[in-house]
Amino acid sequence: MSNELVLLAVLMAAVTYPSRALPLLAPGIERLPDRALLYLRLVGPAVLASIAASETLVQGDSIEGYRIVIGVEILGVITCLALVVWRKNLFVGLVAGVGLVALLRLAGLG
Amino acid sequence: MPADLRAARRQLLLDSAGIAASAVGFALVFGLAARNAGYSLVETSAMSVIGFAGAAQFAAVGYVSQGLPWLPIVVLTFFLNARHLLYSASLAPRLRHVPFLERAAMAHVLTDEAFALAATHFHRLGRVDVPGYWIGAVLGVFIPWNLATIAGYLLGGAVPDPSGLGLDVVFPAAMAGLAVGLMTGRREVAAAGAGAAIGVVLSLLAGPGIGIVAGGLIGPLVGMAIPARVPGEGLAAESPVALRRSTMARSIADTDARVDTPNDPQGDRP
Numbered sequence: 294m295s296n297e298l299v300l301l302a303v304l305m306a307a308v309t310y311p312s313r314a315l316p317l318l319a320p321g322i323e324r325l326p327d328r329a330l331l332y333l334r335l336v337g338p339a340v341l342a343s344i345a346a347s348e349t350l351v352q353g354d355s356i357e358g359y360r361i362v363i364g365v366e367i368l369g370v371i372t373c374l375a376l377v378v379w380r381k382n383l384f385v386g387l388v389a390g391v392g393l394v395a396l397l398r399l400a401g402l403g
Numbered sequence: 404m405p406a407d408l409r410a411a412r413r414q415l416l417l418d419s420a421g422i423a424a425s426a427v428g429f430a431l432v433f434g435l436a437a438r439n440a441g442y443s444l445v446e447t448s449a450m451s452v453i454g455f456a457g458a459a460q461f462a463a464v465g466y467v468s469q470g471l472p473w474l475p476i477v478v479l480t481f482f483l484n485a486r487h488l489l490y491s492a493s494l495a496p497r498l499r500h501v502p503f504l505e506r507a508a509m510a511h512v513l514t515d516e517a518f519a520l521a522a523t524h525f526h527r528l529g530r531v532d533v534p535g536y537w538i539g540a541v542l543g544v545f546i547p548w549n550l551a552t553i554a555g556y557l558l559g560g561a562v563p564d565p566s567g568l569g570l571d572v573v574f575p576a577a578m579a580g581l582a583v584g585l586m587t588g589r590r591e592v593a594a595a596g597a598g599a600a601i602g603v604v605l606s607l608l609a610g611p612g613i614g615i616v617a618g619g620l621i622g623p624l625v626g627m628a629i630p631a632r633v634p635g636e637g638l639a640a641e642s643p644v645a646l647r648r649s650t651m652a653r654s655i656a657d658t659d660a661r662v663d664t665p666n667d668p669q670g671d672r673p
Contacts, residue, residue, distance in 0.1 A: 298446035301463065301473050305454040306511075308481040314510035316492035322499055332623045335594040336493040337522040338585040339622025340486065342595035343602030343615045344515060345579035351606040351614070359607045366572050373576035374583060382414075383580040387421035390576045395569035 345370065365403035369394035411528040415520060415535055418581070419543030422516045425573035426544050427551040428565035433460055434555020435562045440468035444556055451552040455545070457514060459483045486616045490518035497531045505533075512540040516574075519581040526585055590626040598622025 316322065325333075349370050353359035373390035377383055397403045430451065437447040442464070450460050459480035466476045490513055498506055520539030525531055555562050565571055586592050598618035606614030 296443055296445045296449075298442055298467065299449040299453070301467075301476065302446070302449040302452075302454040304473065304477050305450070305456050305459060305463065305480045308477055309454070309456050309459070309484040309487065310510065312481075312485050312488040313491055313513045314507060316488065316495040317498060317506045317510050317513075318503065319495070322492075322495040325496065328627070330496055331590075331627060333493045333496060335590060335623035335626040336489050336619055337518070337526075338582050338591045338595035339598030339626065340489055340615065340619030341519055341522075341578045341582035341585070341598075343598040343618025343622060345575045345582060346599035347602045347606040347611045347614050347618070348575035348578070350603050351611055355610055359610060361603070361607065366575070369569065369572040370576045370579050373572075374579050377580040377583050382417065383577065383584075384417040384421045386580050387424070387573055387576055391424075391569040391572055393569075394572045395567070398567065398569065 365394050365397040368397065407528065408532065411524060411532070412535060412538065414527065415524045415538055416542075418520055418523070418577075419539050421573060422520060422539075422543045422577055423547040425570060425577065426516070426547040428568070428570035428573070430548045430551035431555035431558070431562045432565060433464070434552045434557075435559060436461065436464045437552075438556045438559060440464045442467070442556075444553070447556045448549070448553055451549045454480075455511065455514070455548070456480055456484055483612050486515075486619060487513055489616070489619045490515075494518065494521060497525060498533070498536075500531075501533055509536060509540070512545045514540070514544055515578065516544045519578055523581045523584040526587070590629045590631070593629045594622040594626030596622075597625035 349366050350361050350363070351359050352362045369390035372393050373383075373386035376386035376389055380386070394403060433451070434447055437450065437460075442450070450456075450463065454460060454463075456463075459476075462479055462483070463476045466479075491510065494513075498509065501509070517536070517540035520543055521536045524535045524539060528535070582595055586595055598621070600618075601621050602611075602614045602618030604614070605617045608614075
């Protein structure tokens, strides 16, 4: 059996690794101005919220276009969020959110 | 081990378990899809061990099965994973004391989930915990992703559909839940709100690959535009000195607020 796609995996790693590594390995990052450090600290909440909102609300592809979809997924995410805020426990939130979505889909609602 | 570190790592392990469930669900599907596209087991595993590129791995399966050339796959992989630059830059100031080679290894396992787990763990703990990074990135993501890739390939048609089990919700729900852990002030809330709104709008216009990155880039600027409650708050928060300064200033502000508004026990908390 051919293993030529191993080379493709290496090429994919070669274009992914620099974006993962360059800032981590760059010298002098600790000498950035305070404003830049504040910006970098705010990247976390901004990008995680961006991922969560986009993954929950936007569906489609580049050919047929993207659209907002309000489905059972949003109920799962909101349930998880509420439990994280209330119980400070992500695992409990995930179990509840996933369970709710699975039940709703089983009932033919999703 | 200090009690706070033990408690934070226990919480990290619990958080990682949820993330691992998501990774397992989707890596099983990836293994199955790669097998159906004609990949060998070695090629499938290489994609997950060496490439370790999430959505780009799924895109590659589709392109390879259609017989398309490799160049578009490589270019797409670059753009899909460019957001890692943000994660790396965000963690870099906190990991500057870690040896160079260890940071180089950390970079390979830096994913959406690894970043979210590490950032929340460091924030919860109030300091950097390098073993904690490895726990989230390797135990929570890398190992489950790779083992499930192999299992998906070997199990073939016996792999259940993750969306039927609701596992497709784990990823966005986990990202939202971990973001909540980082929201400790008005600036963080503003950055997250702006990031979410910009992410959705630009995902609709240009696709999630661009929308998510734009939300992560522009959201912090909105957060920075929100005035700090007290002078010095938020600046260079990674420095222990700055942390103490900020905490002291916040305590003083809270005390002032209680004095100014004796009937409002919450003071001016957002």
